[in-house]
Amino acid sequence: MLNNPDKHPPLGHVVVIDDDASVRRSLRAMLERVGYEVSVHDNAESFLQNPTVPPITVILLDMRMPGMDGMDTARALQAMQLSQPPVIIMLSAHRQEDVVRQAAAIGINCFLSKPVTSSLLFNTMMQACGHAMHADRRIVPSPDASLHAEG
Numbered sequence: 001m002l003n004n005p006d007k008h009p010p011l012g013h014v015v016v017i018d019d020d021a022s023v024r025r026s027l028r029a030m031l032e033r034v035g036y037e038v039s040v041h042d043n044a045e046s047f048l049q050n051p052t053v054p055p056i057t058v059i060l061l062d063m064r065m066p067g068m069d070g071m072d073t074a075r076a077l078q079a080m081q082l083s084q085p086p087v088i089i090m091l092s093a094h095r096q097e098d099v100v101r102q103a104a105a106i107g108i109n110c111f112l113s114k115p116v117t118s119s120l121l122f123n124t125m126m127q128a129c130g131h132a133m134h135a136d137r138r139i140v141p142s143p144d145a146s147l148h149a150e151g
Contacts, residue, residue, distance in 0.1 A: 012057030
């Protein structure tokens with residue numbers, strides 16, 4: 001949760017799905033520091049069985065996890081036909097161009113290689129959502145909402 005919730009409303013709700021506890025902790029800290037609400041899950045099944053109540057802005061999804069992997073999770077999310085589908089950003093230490101193409105084909109908005117810097121992650125999230133942020137934390141539509149960032 002935000003350190004000072006009275007100062008600014010949350011930028012959005014981000015769900016982190018990753019089997020690595022240190023990745024979950026660092027992503028949560030990074031995102032909460034800039035103003036997102038964050039939910040974390042150590043596997044896709046726990047997220048899909050207990051979907052988050054607030055509308056989800058972004059899902060940060062690990063590609064390789066025990067059980068249901070990131071690709072299968074993205075397919076399951078697409079099958080849910082959500083009225084407000086979240087932006088899905090896949091994270092992986094194993095970047096292969098054929099996997100990046102497969103991810104795009106099933107509706108994953110962006111593919112970033114781990115480790116990811118906070119600036120790259122934040123900028124990618126904002127671009128993928130079609131927003132830009134002003135210095136006073138106002139979020140506005142980006143003049144160029146196309147997503148070009150890949151790490």
